[in-house]
Amino acid sequence: MDYFEVNMDCMRQRRNELYKKLVNFMNQNMNSKTLEVVSEPSKYDEHYMIVKKDDLLTRLNSCYSPKNEAMKWVEQFSFTNINIIIAMFGFGTGSIPREVIRQKNKTDMLFIYEPSIEIFTHVLYNFDISDIINDNSVVLTIEGVNEFEFRNLLKLYTNITNIYSQIRCTHPYYQDLFPESAINFWKEIKDNYIHARMNINTEQYFGERFITNALFNTRYLKDSNRLLDLKDIIDTEVPAIIVAAGPSLKNNIEELRRAKGKAYIFVVDRILDYVLEAGIEPDFIVTVDPIKPIEYFTTRTDVTTPLLCEMSSNWEVLNQHKGKKIFFSCNPYFQMMYLSQKKNPPILNTGASVATTAFASCVKLGFNKIVLVGQDLAYDGEMTHAGGIAEKSSKQKEVYVEGLDGKKVRSRLDWYEFLIWFQDMIILHPEIQVIDTKIKGAKIQGAIQMTLKDVVNKFGTKNVNINNELNNIKGTFSKEDMEGIRKFFSDTYDELRNLKKKAEEAILLCEEQIRIYKNNYCDNHLTEKNYKKISKINQYISEQPAYHLLETFITAETAQEISEMYQFSDDRINDIISTYEKSKKIFQAIIDGTEFLRPEFDKMMPYI
Template sequence: MYTLIREVNSRNIEVIKIKDHHSNRMIALNSQVSPQKEIEKFIEQLRSNKCYFIIGSGNGTLLQYLIDLKLKSKIYILEPFKEIDFDNELKGELKKNNIYFFHEENLNYLQITGAIRSSTGMEFEILFHPNYDKLSKNILNPIIQKIKMGTTTASINKNTEKFFRFDWLIEPILNLSLSKNGKSLLEIKENFLGKPFILVASGPSLVDNLDFIKKNQDKAYILASGSAVNGLLNNGIIPDFVTIIDASLVNFTAHFENTKYSGPIITTGTANHLILKHHKGELYFTNFELDTITAEVRPDFLKVSTVSSVAIYSLLLTHYLGASEVFLVGQDLALKDGKYYANGVHEHQASKNLGDIVEVEGNIGGKVSTNLNLASMLENFNNAVSVIQEVNNQIKIYNLSKSGAKIKDVPFKDKNDIMLAETIDKSWIPTNVSKKEIDYTLSLEYYKKIIDSKKEVDDISRKIKKINSKAVTFKDLEKLLKLIKKLRQNAMIETHILNMIYSSTKSINNMFEFGFEGNFQTNEERVEMLKKLLDFVEIVQNYLEELIQHNNWPEIFKRR
């Protein structure tokens, strides 16, 4: 606890003081003699082409200095005290200069993750506004923890992007035979308007709520997220729909290769093609923001934001489909007796490697244990719920898990207190079973575009390597930039390939925006530009080579 005091002293300086009840200390957050000199000394350490997280803003002197500095960096001001705020006009001026102001209470660590991601290629540093480092840990820890979690999540996301950088392109291409002429989810949207949904995930509490699902099977749509389908089938429950977005082969082998489910699937082009190819039931497609292939051939599909899990994808669908109520079952986002999945759900090896354990707020109070992956997913859930509630005040979302983590603004509801009276007509849900006919003609056309793009990049690389790497003239620089422009005019590369190597592409974009101050007047700057752009071209080159040779392509592609 603290008390914030504003004073104007005898020197006519506004001084903000914090009375810290924990340490019983009084701390001035800005100089009582010369705030200007204090800030002038502080900003001497700032450099261009960096990402700064500055904790605290004091009486605001820093903000105007940062605007006037015109620094070519990204700066995030994280203010612990909600009482210290500034008008929207000043915040707008800050944003124009890549300076962003956040209050700790409104800050979630996904915003930190986003800041780090958008600053790829730039060093980042944490600084304290003068005197803020004197504050006690209980005041500073919430911000420090959010920065730590944001940094960890950014690292996890980067590794995820690296792991799936081929799957997220190959699977949509292999699914073109099904998606190009496939059914849009929007075709059946009217059937869901104003109806309740039971959204089933694979968490440990699923087994505690099987009776609730059985009791209300005729009164709500049962939507199983990915692997949850087996948890239901193994307990005698057939869901109305199953959602799938995961591109990995393990998603097929662990959860769907031997599944007995033959009902309709709601999916995206990124789903592993073996799942869709071997599924005998109906398929309904949506677009997924990161999947540029499916969106190119079927721009009419419902566009769903890229999210980190199939459970969040399912939640967004209930919003788009006009659900009245959503009951989350098995959505624990926490461990129960050290378990990740409910009994009856097919496990894979990764789910057994839990990693570091952390504690978060429980759905019915107290603390529950989770791991970093689930904690990150929890924050993504919080974000998704917030986005939904901003635009949809009709939908009511409840979480039935007694042992799960607390999702922000999603109340716990005891299954015994839920009374769904009206029976839903589900006779329209397709039950037809048929073998999928796969035609790779269009997929092979895209594969040829990849091969042609590789040839073009090889040619660009050869021409760049002819430039003297120790003495780069302005004429060389002009030639270099024309070659890079040519690379980015290749539609396959610009629209689809660079999307899969986001970190490298963003690093180059940031280099152009923030990295050079001397307008390439020195040979040193021109040499550095040559090196970085050649490195970038080689990353594209290597990606295309690995993509062409990837094992996921069926044999018919390898014979091309």
């Protein structure tokens, strides 16, 4: 077998989706070339590569020893931390990525963004890269083939434990050869950091509130439904209209009134009163925020429109609302609760806003057409929301994005994050027709521009009345299920006592470890014995359902310690002492969390 056969066979077995996309791309674009690539034997070891672009020749590797060059190049980076995210622009011949793989830790992830299909194709034919293709710690993306996976998987793997342990680098000469692609690469890196930072800030800020909301909201479980319970009563051929709170909503109120009964209308909580005052009764309200000011929901006390919500949505909103609660998502602890009664738990990738949550809900329900109304994602003068609201936010940085007319429009960093999310979802779901009805504001790439009037005229051909169907749908849990749920919560109450005891034992062991290492500055049989005891405690704690309820509390209390847990220096003993110091604070957060939770359970149990 030649290099190409070996590489492609390996890719077919280990990266089948990339293999299929690559074969499809190569079959359709064999004659489309923007540069020339050749390989020449180096003086001492493997071949090097020369690229000709715009009549300029660029040698990507040493003509003497590409292996030795790769070793020296990689020396500029330190791999002392654990779970490092390495983002690299350019694959080259594979010699540099191979050296990165050799020097990094097993738990580190290497994300490679190759901007040139011509270079990568040449490499497939002329170099054996099966070892890299076969490596599960490598994410391989090629522009024009599967570059979306670079963004998607980078987001998936970046979290509080490694956000500060990242290496970003470019293969020699790649930025000069592919400047536009390099700009996109660095933009993806920046956007990923913003996304991860926002997620971490959310957990830090809302840690306790996530828990108190979810426990309070358990009182609605008896009469509640899951989002997936609606799938059998929704006609997905009828459009779903998502009404957000952007200033452009005022231009669509009359057409929205006409759409009632011809489409399913999902209204975000912020704009509910505005829509109700216009005489429009939505089919669903959507809420997600754990601390949603009640005045941003409704001041009415008679709202019975079905509410799509998360278990951790603001308890005050759910308390104000008088109708059916439909849960679209919950944290791992409540997922275990559903599973304890043999029910599939509600799980949803909600994005970062109530509008993205409404969109994700419509995708989950299987709608073929999703219509966006009031999804401006940009200022209208100084206006931020419909109803003449000019909300001032000192926390949000202003940015400029592409508008519908191709010119830049003023937006905010959080809106930009939502914009990216919508565009990603459109890429992920090409089967769904996404229609944007605004006439100005931020351009959502991939969405079809169409007025709401035209949408109603073209697609509003059926009459729907969800209320009739919802009145007949059974709740998720039976009376017997609720008895089982009560037992699940009672068991959690007992687990909290045990978690506290185990965390106290772990703190004493950590303190002993710190004393030994400070005095002896080395390992001994006692440190090994204590390490095994702490590991056993960690395993016990992580296996308890109650721990998954405590997680957001622990993250909020010890975010700094968790983010630094896998960062190390060249001084091994000091690193060990520092790790045990951080561990003490995390175990103390577990103790504090159990003491916080038990009175919350006392308040909750009478309502189950």
